[in-house]
Amino acid sequence: MTDAAPTRLDRRKARTRAALVRAAQTFIAEGRTNTAILDLTQAADVGMGSFYNHFSSKDELFRAAVEDALDRHGAALDELTRDMTDPAEVFACSFRLTGRLHRRRPQLSKVLINTGLSIATSEHGIAPRVRRDIQAGIRTGRFTVADPELAFTIAAGTALCLGQLLHTQPDRDDAQATDQITEDLLRTFGIPTDEAHRISRRPLPDLDRLLPDAIA
Amino acid sequence: MTDAAPTRLDRRKARTRAALVRAAQTFIAEGRTNTAILDLTQAADVGMGSFYNHFSSKDELFRAAVEDALDRHGAALDELTRDMTDPAEVFACSFRLTGRLHRRRPQLSKVLINTGLSIATSEHGIAPRVRRDIQAGIRTGRFTVADPELAFTIAAGTALCLGQLLHTQPDRDDAQATDQITEDLLRTFGIPTDEAHRISRRPLPDLDRLLPDAIA
DNA sequence: TCCTTTTCTGACGATTTCGTCAGTTATGGA
DNA sequence: TCCATAACTGACGAAATCGTCAGAAAAGGA
Helix, strand or coil: CCCCCCCHHHHHHHHHHHHHHHHHHHHHHCCCCCCCHHHHHHHCCCCHHHHHHHCCCHHHHHHHHHHHHHHHHHHHHHHHCCCCCCHHHHHHHHHHHHHHHHHHCHHHHHHHHHHHHHHHHCCCCHHHHHHHHHHHHHHCCCCCCCCHHHHHHHHHHHHHHHHHHHHHCCCCCHHHHHHHHHHHHHHHCCCCHHHHHHHCCCCCCCHHHCCCCCCC | CCCCCCCHHHHHHHHHHHHHHHHHHHHHHCCCCCCCHHHHHHHCCCCHHHHHHHCCCHHHHHHHHHHHHHHHHHHHHHHHCCCCCCHHHHHHHHHHHHHHHHHHCHHHHHHHHHHHHHHHHCCCCHHHHHHHHHHHHHHCCCCCCCCHHHHHHHHHHHHHHHHHHHHHCCCCCHHHHHHHHHHHHHHHCCCCHHHHHHHCCCCCCCHHHCCCCCCC
16 A cells, blocks of 8 residues: 655656666567676666665566566557457457567567566466456357367467567568467367458557557 | 597597586576586586587587487487378377477476477477478378468477476376367367367377487 | 755675686507 | 597686675755
C-alpha cells in the first residue's frame, strides 16, 4: 500500500533504474551476457556506483531486464486483444502479433529468443496468457486437445523457433509464415481446417497503436 | 587425408581433450557457462596449462562441447533408424527417441536445452536430420505441408520445449507425452489421424543398445 | 536560504581470472 | 638404452572485475 504520489526523487531513481534495464536488454539481445558491470553502467550512461543502488548482482539485473520485456509484451497483447471473446481468436491474434514482433521490435524479440526456453515457464509475459487462452478454449469447447500443457508446449516452442527462423531468414515474409503456422496450430488444437484458415487471416489490430516507449 | 594410424600420443591428447569437453558439458547442463577456466580444468582433472593446448578460449571449448553432444545424438539416431524406409516413421522414431532422451540422458538433454534455439540452425546433430526427413517425406508424398522450413520450425521448437516440460514436471509420463506430441506433429504434416496414431505408438528400438560411453 | 535526506558517482584496494612459460613427464624411434 | 619430440603442468606477473565508500549533487522541507 505504499503508493504515495511519486515524488521527483522517485522519478529520478526510476529513470536510472530503467536506463540500466534498457542497457541490459541491448546486451542480452546481442548475446553478450557476461559483460562487466562497468560496461553496463557505461552503456546506460550512469555512474558505476549507481548499479549497486538498484541491483546486487548482474544476474539480478538480467532477470529484471527479461521480466520487463516479458511484461511489456504481455501488456501489449492484453490491450490489443481486449475486445475479443472467442478464445481461438485471442490465441490466434496473440500468436500472430508475436510473430510480427520479431521484425518490428527486433531487440525485444532477441531478448526473448536469447533468454531461451525458460520463458516458457515464466510467470511473466506470454506464457501465462497462452495457457489461459488454451484453457479457455478447452472450457468453451473451441479446442479439442488431449492435454492442455502439451498444447501449450507445442505453441510455445513453435513461437520461439519461429522467431529464430525470422531472424535467420530476413527475406522471408514474416506475416505469411506466421499466419501459416497459426493455422497449423489451430488445426492441431481441433479447429476445422477452413475455420482455422479464416481465423488466422483476419485483420489484426495495429501493434504500433501501443508502446510509444517500446524498446526497439 | 591425414589419417595415419593413431599413435599412443594421439590417444593421450584425445583423452585430455575429451575430458575437457565432458567437463564443459556438465557445466553447460548446470547452466554455469561463465566459470573460470581453472574450474573447468579441475573438473576435467587436467592441468590448467593443458587447456590452451586444445582451445584458445572458453567459447571455443563450449562450442566444441555442444557440437560433440549434437553429433553423438545425431549418430545415435542414424544408427537406430538405419533400417527404416518410410520418412514418416523415421521422423516419428527420431522425435520419440529424442523425447525419451530427456530423462534417460539428462545431461545431454540439458546441454541441448540450455544451448537453446541456436541448435535449430546448427549444421550438427538433430536439425539437419529432421530437415532431411521432412524433405524426404514431402518428396515421397507422405507429408503435405505448405513449406518444409515451417514444418521444421514447428518440429524443432516443439522438441526443445518438450524437453523443458519433461524436466519441469518430473512426474509426467515422458513416453506418453512424447508419443502424443509426435502424433500431433504427424497430423500437422498431413498424415491421416489413425495412421498418425499407429506410427507414433510403434515399438521403438532401444536407446541403450548404443552409446556405451554416452554422457549421462 | 539552509539543513536533511536520498541518490549518484568514480576512485581505490581486494579479489578473481587470464594466458604464458620454463620445467616435467610421456612417447616414439634409433 | 638414450635422445628428440610432443604433451602436460602449475606457478607467476599482468590484466580485468568486483564491491565499497566518502564525497558531490539533487530534491524536499522549513
